[in-house]
Amino acid sequence: MDKILLERSLALVDLPDDGLTVRFYEVLFERYPEVQPMFSRGVRPQAAMLRTAIIAVVDHLEDSAWLSSTLGTLGRRHAELGVTEPMYGAVAECMIATMSEVGDPHWTVEMTAAWSEVLSAVASLMVAAYPDEADASGAA
Incomplete structure (x- = not known):
């Protein structure tokens, strides 16, 4: 993964007051309104x-142990909240669309490709930590 490109593109779109991620949730809820009820506390927190998580992932791209541990924990938490594997694709789609919108006209195809790669890897690590169906049902 091209860490320099990811850092540069994140700096391009990282708006004050969590503006990028606030806008991301607006896009997510516009495209996938069925997920909005999962956010009962509101989107600001x-x-x-x-x-914070996006910045941490980019900062730790070369630390596979940190990524596996941290994203595994996060994945288990998301599984408990009812996040399904297809939702990760929707999140990646909406995050990249939001980054492209915020970064326009400076956003590039290479930036889209880099973020697609990293978000796919993040999703894979998170989903890999989901409990097995047997574990989830309490079976041995």
């Missing part, structure tokens, strides 16, 4: 946490 979630937007702040998401921004």
